[in-house]
Amino acid sequence: MAKEFSATQVRAPYTRPMTAKDFEPSDTTSVWWLSGAGFLIQSHGTLLMIDPVISMQDGSDENCELGHRLLVPLPIEAADVPRLDAILYTHRDDDHLGPVTASALIRTGGLYAGPAIVVQELERLGVPSSQARAFRIGESFRIGEIEITLTRADHAYPSQNPYGPEDCCGFFIRTPDGTIWCTGDTRLLAEHMQMSGVDVLLLDVSDDPYHFGVENAVNLANRLEQAAIIPHHYGTYHGPEMLPFNGDPNRLAPHITRSENRYRILAPGERYVLKKTNDVQ
Template structure:
């Protein structure tokens, strides 16, 4: 990991994700896609979370949502061979990317998200038979994997409702609790810390947003959650991807958390985009 302009930290050097990573397997593996995105291969069941995997046409370093990339993508949407489901936590374009989503129709995966997300997927041309909306605490079963939808608080539009519009409500965003044969993964989603987050248990891998934005956990609360889930391994994300040292949601310093997380030497993982992690439940 290196330091960019100002105080912005850059993720480790990208490692390509290949077609072999989508093949059948006897374990559950996770790859950070950069930003807030992940690929999970659980014994051949393939899940993507919030993928942003397309570059602006003709540009080597500007992604589809208009930001300069600090690191290359580990895979682009047109190279993804197959998916069983694509999970979207909310509408922000660094989670629901408007070019990547239609490009993934051909994978055959089920697109899943809150009602407002599914409406946008329909607008983007996703076929009706290929998307489905879910509510908080509902479950989706894909093969041997069970996905539950967990509560968040990400009403960032309250910064200026006249400029940004109505804030996200309690059913407009969520996280994902993903139970696999090899252990349980929790993708918390973009959120301020809620009391129920600190009541979560049975998590083997925490996909932890480490950005320092006031409508995200922030460093202090990310550490608090990590230390509450004291037996969980942790993968840091939501940092080191997009150029913008003045954008708090793009910034976070894994070193600041590592020094405060109990047992960080063995359980806090700063992956490169495209680097494989094998779940050990």
């Protein structure tokens, strides 16, 4: 599957605004795509965000905090998030660790968690050390009703300071209603293909060489043949020349087994409810 550029980027489905009601206690487990690579997960009242970048550039109604023009509106801004129990970061790239968002969410009281290099950056941004904790690959911790395990990621793209093996991660999340795996930005590793027991796969569909790429994303999705799949890392930021911003979930759909039953292309702010008997047959 050759990499493709287009003068017209694929846009995410139009945003469904989120409100404080989405943060109220619930007896279910739900997932919301926040656009970009960000997610909100609520499980039986426990709330966590993964890689949220949900603030606008000061004085702009078009550009997000990173300076990129948005292709679709944010479903909620960090200043309007009423509460969180945890904010998880897979790595410190700014399209995952938005500095304005990270600072704005301190007031929620949530625990900031991720690899050590991420926690160092969070503390530099003003997150109190008492509110941040570093974890190693393979380590697990609990937040309310949720157990979280860091999984390995390989996102060592060339730079002056390339990421090491402990600097990036994914999150395997166990809830009372099933499991969710956010792989983070990563090339496909042999251990990824050994994963099992995944009920919902948050799948990066970027075709950048330091991400899965389309072919490997399809391979992983088909290896986890019982998982519902929610694509992300596309349709959010203007940048037709930037591969990480130019995924297209529709390129994967024809190659994913039983995609009509388990491939869920969400709009930013759209809720997906995880059930123990999710129909992915």
